[in-house]
Amino acid sequence: MSKQLAPPDARGEPPSTVDEVFALLRAQGGRATPSRRILLEILFETDRHLTAEELATAVQKRSPDVHLSTIYRNLEELQKLGVVTHTHLGHGPVTYQLAAHAHAHFICEQCGKRVEAKDELFRDLARKAKRELGFTVDPHHVAIFGRCSDCLAS
Amino acid sequence: MSKQLAPPDARGEPPSTVDEVFALLRAQGGRATPSRRILLEILFETDRHLTAEELATAVQKRSPDVHLSTIYRNLEELQKLGVVTHTHLGHGPVTYQLAAHAHAHFICEQCGKRVEAKDELFRDLARKAKRELGFTVDPHHVAIFGRCSDCLAS
DNA sequence: TCCTTGTTGCGAAGACTGTGCAACTAGGTA
DNA sequence: TACCTAGTTGCACAGTCTTCGCAACAAGGA
16 A cells, blocks of 8 residues: 555544554555554554564564565654554664654753753744745754753753 | 773864874873874864765775774774764764764654754753753754654645 | 455664774973 | 884775565455
């Protein structure tokens, strides 16, 4: 399946169970496979941001033969569905999470520490960017860099 | 050379010519080599964000034997000096620019369009990040993702 | 049960970045 | 100026992360 989809926002509430995702998947011509079910279960069970590699390891605990490339392909499908998003945290691999769990990050460019940020912090920026530049901010996709308090002190 | 340096801010005005960078370099035990001079010339001549690959191509126009790995190593040294910074633009390779040329920008994650942003837009975010998370946002090392007006319309 | 077509495992390739090493050279010293 | 030391370079290769081609497999409708 590779049909173009409406943006996730246009479909109201995000699915909150694996079966709801599968319903969405089938509605788009996709299929409910064991590897997808396990991948989704893991994503629903965690709040953490996981790399493709970490997801593969977790999936393989329940079903050893699932290949890393299958993880990548499933993640791509789930992103097209709007169920999953990815985040670039600077150096290192991309991390994935349920779209419903997404949030912004600050990363210390000295020690690498990650700090999660509420969307509220971006409200003023988003409003001004929209008004002055016509730009709609998505603060979740790429982390913001700077210095944490510890590194600044040293 | 690989000495630890004070943060760039502690050294006052950033160098504004290649020779000033070289003075800084020598003060840290580094050497003024042709490949570094050319690399710096190119960085001083452009406002754009260039990838290591693009920089290598540009350097090689003036001195064909400079190797890509030399570019990477020189960029790393110049970053340690605080002369150069890099920015993660999400997908694709890291881009480099003079620290003095760095500016915040918005990037459309659909069409890739870059919109430069005044630091002023980030003031509120920076203040809240500092107060609530102890995090000092680097206003010159920020790429915010989202959608430009054109892509949002389509 | 059969058929169609979406999915998968596997291997390999690709993009980007870093590293080990021997040869070279910048720049200080005698 | 000649010499020496240690920083730098070219090159090849390795490593990490991600994507792709292809034949075999299987989900789910007919």
